[in-house]
Amino acid sequence: MKNVVITGATSGIGLAVCESLLLSGHRVIGIGRSAESSEKALSYLISKTNDADITFFNADLMQMEEVRIVSAKIMEYIDTNWDGKLDVLINNAGCVRSRYCTTKEGYEQQFALNHLAAFLMTYSLINPLIKSKGRVIITSSESHKGMKIRWDDLMFTRFYRPLMAYKQSKLANMLFSFGLNDRYSVYGIRAYCIDPGLVNTEIGLKQTFGIVSLAWSLRRKKGVQPDVPAKTYLYLVESDKHPVGLYIHKNKPKEYSSYVNRENADRLWKISEKLCSIEFGRFQ
Amino acid sequence: MNVVITGAAGGLGRAFAVECAKRGYNLILTDIFEDGLKILKEGLIRRYDINVIYYACDITDEQQIEKLKEYISIRNIYIDMLFNVAGIDHEGAFTQRSFAQINDIVKVNIEATLRITYMMLNFKRTDEPFRIINVSSLASQFPMPLKAVYAASKRFILDFSYALNEELNEKSVYVLSLCPGGLATTKSAIEGMAVQGFFGNATSNRLEVVARRTIDKSLRKRRVYIPGTLNRIFSVAGRFLPVTMVTRVIYMRWKRALSLRCSM
Numbered sequence: 001m002k003n004v005v006i007t008g009a010t011s012g013i014g015l016a017v018c019e020s021l022l023l024s025g026h027r028v029i030g031i032g033r034s035a036e037s038s039e040k041a042l043s044y045l046i047s048k049t050n051d052a053d054i055t056f057f058n059a060d061l062m063q064m065e066e067v068r069i070v071s072a073k074i075m076e077y078i079d080t081n082w083d084g085k086l087d088v089l090i091n092n093a094g095c096v097r098s099r100y101c102t103t104k105e106g107y108e109q110q111f112a113l114n115h116l117a118a119f120l121m122t123y124s125l126i127n128p129l130i131k132s133k134g135r136v137i138i139t140s141s142e143s144h145k146g147m148k149i150r151w152d153d154l155m156f157t158r159f160y161r162p163l164m165a166y167k168q169s170k171l172a173n174m175l176f177s178f179g180l181n182d183r184y185s186v187y188g189i190r191a192y193c194i195d196p197g198l199v200n201t202e203i204g205l206k207q208t209f210g211i212v213s214l215a216w217s218l219r220r221k222k223g224v225q226p227d228v229p230a231k232t233y234l235y236l237v238e239s240d241k242h243p244v245g246l247y248i249h250k251n252k253p254k255e256y257s258s259y260v261n262r263e264n265a266d267r268l269w270k271i272s273e274k275l276c277s278i279e280f281g282r283f284q
Numbered sequence: 285m286n287v288v289i290t291g292a293a294g295g296l297g298r299a300f301a302v303e304c305a306k307r308g309y310n311l312i313l314t315d316i317f318e319d320g321l322k323i324l325k326e327g328l329i330r331r332y333d334i335n336v337i338y339y340a341c342d343i344t345d346e347q348q349i350e351k352l353k354e355y356i357s358i359r360n361i362y363i364d365m366l367f368n369v370a371g372i373d374h375e376g377a378f379t380q381r382s383f384a385q386i387n388d389i390v391k392v393n394i395e396a397t398l399r400i401t402y403m404m405l406n407f408k409r410t411d412e413p414f415r416i417i418n419v420s421s422l423a424s425q426f427p428m429p430l431k432a433v434y435a436a437s438k439r440f441i442l443d444f445s446y447a448l449n450e451e452l453n454e455k456s457v458y459v460l461s462l463c464p465g466g467l468a469t470t471k472s473a474i475e476g477m478a479v480q481g482f483f484g485n486a487t488s489n490r491l492e493v494v495a496r497r498t499i500d501k502s503l504r505k506r507r508v509y510i511p512g513t514l515n516r517i518f519s520v521a522g523r524f525l526p527v528t529m530v531t532r533v534i535y536m537r538w539k540r541a542l543s544l545r546c547s548m
């Protein structure tokens with residue numbers, strides 16, 4: 001039995017992962033964007049599983065302040081209920097936008113939620129992860145390929161291209177996992193990115209309009225149901241030893257972009273530290 | 285360059301703040317939400333090497349404006365640019381809104397804008413230009429049933445800005461009115477555009493582009509900026525078509541959009 005924290009647990013891939021984790025008897029903390037979506041997910045999960053051990057916390061994770069607050073609450077929960085040990089953190093919350101939208105901090109929303117929230121959440125929960133030599137899983141995507149980081153304009157303030165901003169955020173996921181392994185594998189931690197494939201969820205229909213929502217409503221029909229990628233998460237959660245690989249698809253390591261290297265990972269790491277105003281691990 | 289932004293914690297205000305910070309301007313931010321200002325300041329100084337200060341106040345309250353004035357004057361700050369961004373709307377039929385709501389639109393969009401402008405002009409540097417950006421709206425271009433008070437308040441801002449610009453031009457005060465269509469700044473704004481379908485999408489503007497071009501245009505002493513080709517066409521058409529007809533068409537469109545939205 002593993003102790004798992006998962007973000008974006010209220011719909012799509014995250015909800016399916018919760019369901020399969022609970023059915024296999026693991027203990028789960030889910031994070032939802034609002035009390036409303038958490039309650040809905042909770043009653044669904046309870047209806048599907050008997051004596052599920054699941055607790056929900058709510059936070060709008062694109063606001064770094066809320067990541068801080070909710071992670072402090074989760075730390076407290078882990079200390080009292082899980083003996084201070086976290087086996088797996090799954091950073092899965094993500095969004096798509098059709099226009100340039102900013103968070104309260106003035107950060108571009110896809111970058112803030114898809115990358116920075118994962119960065120800060122992992123930082124905040126690193127101690128319980130170290131304690132159990134745990135794993136960090138991030139939902140990345142094939143769309144990280146063929147993409148570069150726009151170092152001179154990370155938040156796309158010049159001319160916003162929604163899809164490019166999304167692809168960049170998924171590339172950032174890869175670079176973050178790479179950097180995390182560099183810094184924390186000596187503590188026994190291991191980071192992975194999962195490619196879920198094309199999945200039929202509502203991600204491209206939430207807070208979008210025009211071409212983005214139209215394109216997604218057509219494209220998602222070709223996708224698999226969320227319980228398909230959920231199997232890969234379960235595999236990474238349950239494997240006895242840390243499986244090999246960084247980028248995983250259908251339980252197997254997969255090739256990833258050559259842009260994912262130490263130099264770029266370090267560069268993004270420094271910027272992310274600054275944007276979250278934290279210092280997150282030094283090379284050992 | 286020292287810049288004041290009202291309504292700085294909202295979507296458009298934040299976009300202006302980021303754009304100014306990118307250009308290295310120092311910022312004085314105000315809004316009614318203190319929390320938003322504090323967080324925005326943190327986000328800005330992590331990314332850019334500029335000075336940011338903020339003062340939360342209700343700009344419809346005369347006494348609080350006095351305190352804001354004091355806050356600026358004891359710091360010996362001169363101001364080069366003012367963004368009047370704070371504005372509100374309570375959409376819906378005139379008689380279905382409370383009078384307090386109606387009055388609030390006038391108080392924020394008109395009275396507070398005048399008060400802030402009047403006050404900030406005190407901090408102009410002699411012999412240096414002072415730029416004012418007043419956020420009007422595409423709604424200022426036509427009478428708008430179901431947004432009647434809002435549209436008229438934005439018309440007031442537009443006319444006032446033209447006149448003030450003329451009056452103070454020789455003192456190198458330059459006033460620009462920004463008349464954007466829809467901006468995807470909040471969840472409900474995005475939903476509003478989505479239900480308007482094609483036109484919602486076509487008349488909406490890109491926030492980051494609007495922020496950048498507005499500043500460019502103000503620096504070039506332009507007096508009005510209507511972003512988006514379609515919006516400019518609408519605005520010109522509105523001038524040539526009979527006003528009764530324009531008003532009727534707009535009424536049909538809003539009625540439909542509002543009913544779609546309520547059924548969502």
Ligand SMILES: NC(=O)c1ccc[n+]([C@@H]2O[C@H](COP(=O)([O-])OP(=O)(O)OC[C@H]3O[C@@H](n4cnc5c(N)ncnc54)[C@H](OP(=O)(O)O)[C@@H]3O)[C@@H](O)[C@H]2O)c1
Pocket residue numbers: 007008009010011012013014031032033034037059060061062092093094095113114139140141142195196197198199200201202203204206223
């Ligand atoms: N679908 C695909 O084909 C595909 C492919 C590759 C990668 N991915 C990635 O998979 C992940 C999950 O996406 P999905 O397809 O399952 O979409 P989804 O159903 O929209 O799930 C996204 C989850 O994130 C949550 N979320 C959104 N904004 C949030 C915020 N501000 N704060 C906290 N939580 C927030 C959502 O909450 P609500 O339930 O309240 O909306 C939801 O639980 C994303 O990272 C996405 O980039 C998806």
